[in-house]
Amino acid sequence: MINRLLNWLDASTCNVMAVETIKKELDKAGFTELRQTDKWEIRKGGKYYVTKNGTAIFAFILGAEPVAEQGFRIISAHSDSPCFKIKPNAEIYGDGGLVTLNVEKYGGGILYTWFDRPLSMSGRVVLRSIDPLKPTIVPVDIEKPFATIPHLAIHFNRAVNEGNALSVQKDMKPVVGRFSKEEIEDFKAKGGIVRVLVAEHLGIDPLDILEYELNLYPVEKSAVLGVHNEFFQSARIDDLSMAYAALEALLEVNDDKATRVMAIFDNEETGSGTKQGAASPVLRDMLERITRLVTPDYEQQDFFRALANSFMISADDAHGWHPNYSEKYDPTNHAILGGGPAIKINANCKYMTDADGSAVFQALCEKAGVPCQYFVNHSDVLGGSTLGNILTGQMDIRGVDMGNPIWAMHSAREMASVKDHEYAVKVFAEFYK
Numbered sequence: 001m002i003n004r005l006l007n008w009l010d011a012s013t014c015n016v017m018a019v020e021t022i023k024k025e026l027d028k029a030g031f032t033e034l035r036q037t038d039k040w041e042i043r044k045g046g047k048y049y050v051t052k053n054g055t056a057i058f059a060f061i062l063g064a065e066p067v068a069e070q071g072f073r074i075i076s077a078h079s080d081s082p083c084f085k086i087k088p089n090a091e092i093y094g095d096g097g098l099v100t101l102n103v104e105k106y107g108g109g110i111l112y113t114w115f116d117r118p119l120s121m122s123g124r125v126v127l128r129s130i131d132p133l134k135p136t137i138v139p140v141d142i143e144k145p146f147a148t149i150p151h152l153a154i155h156f157n158r159a160v161n162e163g164n165a166l167s168v169q170k171d172m173k174p175v176v177g178r179f180s181k182e183e184i185e186d187f188k189a190k191g192g193i194v195r196v197l198v199a200e201h202l203g204i205d206p207l208d209i210l211e212y213e214l215n216l217y218p219v220e221k222s223a224v225l226g227v228h229n230e231f232f233q234s235a236r237i238d239d240l241s242m243a244y245a246a247l248e249a250l251l252e253v254n255d256d257k258a259t260r261v262m263a264i265f266d267n268e269e270t271g272s273g274t275k276q277g278a279a280s281p282v283l284r285d286m287l288e289r290i291t292r293l294v295t296p297d298y299e300q301q302d303f304f305r306a307l308a309n310s311f312m313i314s315a316d317d318a319h320g321w322h323p324n325y326s327e328k329y330d331p332t333n334h335a336i337l338g339g340g341p342a343i344k345i346n347a348n349c350k351y352m353t354d355a356d357g358s359a360v361f362q363a364l365c366e367k368a369g370v371p372c373q374y375f376v377n378h379s380d381v382l383g384g385s386t387l388g389n390i391l392t393g394q395m396d397i398r399g400v401d402m403g404n405p406i407w408a409m410h411s412a413r414e415m416a417s418v419k420d421h422e423y424a425v426k427v428f429a430e431f432y433k
Contacts, residue, residue: 001248001425002232002418006222008244009234013122014215015055015079015266016139018240022057022247022264023049029251031059042293045256050286054124054137055079055266056276058286059250063259067291068302071309074261074397075250075428076278076387077243077316078268081236082109082410084172084216086121091192092173093184099193100173101147103216107269111166113412114218118145119174123214125198135210142201145219147174174216218412230338230418237406237414239268241421242315245404249428259290260432268316268387278387284394304396311360312399313431314352314388315424317416318342318375320405333376335405338417340371341424344386344401352388357400361427368430370423375405 012018023033031047034040042048042062049059056079063070084103092100105111122141129136149172154160166172176193187193190206194214199206222234246262253260265278272278291303321334335342343358344351365372377383388401404420 001422002224004248005241005244005421006224006232006234009222009236009240012079012236012240013120013141013217014083015081016124016213017122017141018079018236018243019051019055019057019264020139022059022243023051025247025251026059040289040293042290044294052282053266053274053276054139056282057264058261058283059247060259060261060286060290061250062290062294063255063257065257065259066295067259068295068305069309070258071306071311072261072287073258073432074263074283074310074312074399075246075431076263076265076283076312076314076391077246078239078265078278078387079243080107080266080269081238081240082107082269084109084114084168084174086194086212086214086216088211089192090194091187097179097181097184099176099179099184101176101194103168103172103174105168105172106215108410110408110411111168111172112151112164113408114172114216115149115151117148117218117220117412119147119149119216120145120219121147121194121197121214121216123212125202125209125214126211127204127208128210138202140198140202140214142197143219146197147176147216149174220413224418231415232418232421233413233415235413237416238317238409239315239403241406241416242317242403242424245421245424245428246315248425249432252425252429253432255433258432261287265387272387272390278390279393281394283391287395307395307397310397311357311431312352312388312391312397313361313428314386314391314399314401315428316344316386316388316401316403317406317409318344318403319409320407320416322407328378328381330376330378333374335373335375337405337407337415338419339373339405340365340420341402341427342373342375342405344403345374345376346383346385350383350385350389351401352392352399353401357398360398361400361402364430365427368427370427370430373405375403 087102090101127136195206267277320337407415
């Protein structure tokens, strides 16, 4: 199981590629793709998925029981992780033919963890088409390391280990290579090095690329470590590990009564305020559409009843207790790596968890034979919110915020427990039954 996760993390190098890899798994499992622009024909027992903007994906299996009576069983997660996005006109031409890229920080990453790593890029390009309103969108991952962000030598900053304030605009520009004047002029004529590299990988003319959305990512492969192989390290564990646990559970369970939903949103790291984010009506609209199509003599109250009978597990990784920084954690409610999924609780409602939602998740864990923990912030430390709480602004639904505990959250390389991933899949499968 852990090897499947690691391979999937390595392939899911950005939000676009995460959705592409999920689509492949769903296609292999017999799911049918639906498009928002089409007229849907769905049947009980059918397996379907919908993508939004190429960076969010929603899969569902229609149960035999009426959704107004049974409700939806939803597991939500997100496809995005902190990274660096490549700006338009990104090339900065410097002395001696050295070329760097102009990048922008996406989300709240730990910047210094990105230094001195081999980097590649992935995302999507938008190509010319006959209809200007419907350009051709192509996912891309060039896969090979082509850049790095070299750190300044300690000799020029003797106080670097005493705290090092970083400027994204100045300090985090990746170096892509050294080129002759002739090569640089050729790159400029073709729209820049970024377009040329992508075009070469795809076998197209760089001048056919109208636009791109490309992210840098570290190329190091995921790895299992620890004396007992109890941990694993990878980029993008938050939150792709939770997304993959939801996918594995969805594909594993054969229950035909409940309607099961996996909702993988985008842009959680930047507030979810996009058409593919949790603050949008995309999931609510989809659930209402499903309810209308499968409910004979549909009435509007059928959808409201379906929501009232539904439950959602909002799955977003939690902060694991760090042995070097015990003072940062709540003294009685901190989650240990390997101790099982953590229920997230906040008195000021930063999470959707309440006593009802927490009790439901604890009961599911008990039934699945999975240990369960709490994560509550230290009382003097402000915590962030997650997509569960944001979704309740769109839908009146019961639920719980939870996540597996991890270390180095938002680092270029995070760390988690092998056992916790297995636990998450087990309790998600129990929920879907």
